[in-house]
Amino acid sequence: MRAIIAALAVLACGAAEAKERVPVKEKVLVIAHRGASGLRPEHTLSAYALAIEQGADFIEPDLVLTKDNVLVARHENDITGTTDVAAHPEFATRKATKMIDGQAHTGWFTEDFTLAELKTLRARERLAQLRPASAAFDGRFEVPTFAEVIALAKKHGVGIYPETKHPSYFRSIGQPMEARLVAALQAAGWDSASSPVFIQSFEVNNLKALHTMTKVRLIQLMDGSSAPPDGAAPSYAAMATPEGLKAVAAYAYGIGPNKAMIWRGEGAPTTLVADAHAAGLKVHPWTFRSENAFLPIGLRSGADPAAHGRVTAEIRAYIDFGVDGFFTDFPAIGVAARNGADQ
Numbered sequence: 001m002r003a004i005i006a007a008l009a010v011l012a013c014g015a016a017e018a019k020e021r022v023p024v025k026e027k028v029l030v031i032a033h034r035g036a037s038g039l040r041p042e043h044t045l046s047a048y049a050l051a052i053e054q055g056a057d058f059i060e061p062d063l064v065l066t067k068d069n070v071l072v073a074r075h076e077n078d079i080t081g082t083t084d085v086a087a088h089p090e091f092a093t094r095k096a097t098k099m100i101d102g103q104a105h106t107g108w109f110t111e112d113f114t115l116a117e118l119k120t121l122r123a124r125e126r127l128a129q130l131r132p133a134s135a136a137f138d139g140r141f142e143v144p145t146f147a148e149v150i151a152l153a154k155k156h157g158v159g160i161y162p163e164t165k166h167p168s169y170f171r172s173i174g175q176p177m178e179a180r181l182v183a184a185l186q187a188a189g190w191d192s193a194s195s196p197v198f199i200q201s202f203e204v205n206n207l208k209a210l211h212t213m214t215k216v217r218l219i220q221l222m223d224g225s226s227a228p229p230d231g232a233a234p235s236y237a238a239m240a241t242p243e244g245l246k247a248v249a250a251y252a253y254g255i256g257p258n259k260a261m262i263w264r265g266e267g268a269p270t271t272l273v274a275d276a277h278a279a280g281l282k283v284h285p286w287t288f289r290s291e292n293a294f295l296p297i298g299l300r301s302g303a304d305p306a307a308h309g310r311v312t313a314e315i316r317a318y319i320d321f322g323v324d325g326f327f328t329d330f331p332a333i334g335v336a337a338r339n340g341a342d343q
Helices: 002-021 045-053 089-094 146-156 167-172 178-187 205-211 242-248 272-278 311-321 331-339
Strands: 029-032 062-065 071-073 096-100 103-107 198-201 217-222 254-257 325-328
Touching (some): 029 045, 167 205, 205 217, 311 331
Parallel strands (some): 029 325, 198 217
Antiparallel strands (some): 062 071, 096 103
């Protein structure tokens, strides 16, 4: 009898050790795209705070520079559609046409304003026709600095996921942003692979430069129908091949592909997730939005572009495909989908 008990004890101990050796699957990350940008004007402290309240793991500020070289959170350096700048007669003469990433843009640009001047503007909803409830908050919020976003994230214990916007353009006008970004992160105590930070970019050379400047994790953004604006690769499609992904893995921790590069809403998914994982890369697709206008046909509800469709089902499908995180304008829905609840 004693021998049997001893044998059972050994088996139990071995089972416990085996259980401890089983790797725990990492939590799929919910990344608040420009904050809770489906509910508040994007890239405002209010949008970021709501995203944190709704359970996002990371908040995402797109970064551009002011005339006096301060990093601020705006989707583009062209602030015509995301602020009330056009209603400020004192800035009427600042309107200009510029070539950015090979395309002409006419409007008002952050690099022509000091931070003090930008702070006199107020944010506006960029997609007002689709998001009238968010547009009701137009005129209430300032343009935040990157430092303010960092402070908010640190206060609430969430991560940040900054994107460098048009770094080649800013470098061409004498305002390189890499050193300023790294310095801001170092000032926050974030300069390691374990820091709650991912830096993302659609450009390649920008990330390669950052790879030599910081240990923070880097994410190569991709959009299947185009190419890196810095001309560092012939196309994102070429970068998304098994060989291309191996090259990306030399400087990046993961990729952030357009979700359509993984699945178009019907049929089988592509091999991108499996290929990226084989290259040692994480996969964080963008962007999951509730409105019919952004959903595959089979997941829409009715014909109204602004009506909300079955985005929870879409997110769950991508989780089943094996993504490691995802960007969403609706963090509460993303968290519920990730956790298996209906929303």
